[in-house]
Amino acid sequence: MLFKQQVLLRQKLFVLGSLAIGSLLYLVARVGSLDRLQPLCPIDSRFGPRGQDEIPLRALQFKRGLLHEFRKGNATKEQIQLHNLAIIIGVRKGGTRALLEMLNLHPAVVKASQEIHFFDNDENYAKGIEWYRKKMPFSYPHQITIEKSPAYFITEEVPERIYKMNSSIKLLIIVREPTTRAISDYTQVLEGKERKNKTYYKFEKLAIDPNTCEVNTKYKAVRTSIYTKHLERWLKYFPIEQFHIVDGDRLITEPLPELQLVEKFLNLPPRISQYNLYFNATRGFYCLRFNIVFNKCLAGSKGRIHPEVDTSVITKLRKFFHPFNQKFYQITGRTFNWP
């Protein structure tokens, strides 16, 4: 009889203990994610005619958090202020998504999840700055909003358009060794063609002009990797101090120091730590840890296997990029060990 009571007591304790641990885990997840909430719709429509039922759960949680802050007097009902904006302007395949997601680990950073393509797309640009503002996530006044649209870096009209919006904006450029970046660019296009069951040229055929046997400077993947040419266009509008260059190759192998440099550039207190970044051997990349419950890796489209490229073509490309790289180092004050 006594033994039976003891067993019952133990079972009760076990259930109570499990409940307590479950609640604790839930609370940790909730607190962690509240920090990071990315409301899904612009502030105007939140307080507009939209029905409560239509508000996505994450937006609703944010709204509650915001109301709480209102009551405490710590927040204003403010939409994003465009002077609190920083933009990752490029470079395509440099690691722009990884950079944005990793910066989003910082509690004072809010990311625009989608590429907005406001300044590079004439149709979007014609919709006006309010359209752009409404595409942005909500943020508290002390936060910085970051958007990334890598097409900005190479599009002629963009520097002037951004300058007209905010001449003192901070701009981030993430670069990778130019030949690797060009191959990564090619790989992305190739994958798109294969998905549509289309055939495509080999990289070698596109990158080298068959008539001259020289590097084909008309090939977009090559042109995009001539970083200095694009940067020089930007420098007609912004001083070099307004740019921060991120080493995309180092962001892959050793992300934390690169992120700490960005924190400094954006005048953010250092908050991203090694705890937030863990190496996932299956993915072969660093993944993000927000708290003990919530972590994530980037999508499978980031970190594709590149096709093998003829070594003579790689050598030719590296030789071609070399003088442009030297100029890029000189202008930016950041030297990379690119061959």
Ligand code: A3P
């Ligand atoms: P590859 O697919 O060539 O490997 P972008 O986001 O600008 O398109 O850049 C994609 C590149 O980001 C990938 O190129 C990958 O190498 C790089 N990258 C950097 N950090 C990464 C990470 N933690 N997870 C996945 N990809 C990462």
